[in-house]
Amino acid sequence: MGLWFSADLDPSNTDAALALSSIGRRETVGMSFGFRPTKENRLEPEDYNALPERTILEAELFEISAVIRPAYPQSYVDVMRSDNAANARRRLIEKMEREHKLRGIR
DSSP: OOOOOOOOOOTTSHHHHHHHHHHHTTSSOEEEEEEEEEEEEEEOOSSTTSOOEEEEEEEEEEEEEEESSOSSTTOOOOOOSTTHHHHHHHHHHHHHHHHHHHHTOO
């Protein structure tokens, strides 16, 4: 379950360029949603200490935002572009090199 979206951002737009850069560097990793449920189910637990369960079946969506501190921690945002794979590989290699250096591995 969840919400999938795609967006074509204009990198010549300052705000879009900042968002792309922040998401690409993994500083911005989550999503936040503005919505109003129009159809939902609620399940009240039998155990007093348990939390009720709310399942949103339909909703009116107002906005979606890429954020640093998401309202829903299980949400995820990433940049999908042709050079993203190369950047991800470079970051992984740099991380491995730093970890090896800390362990004295050359």
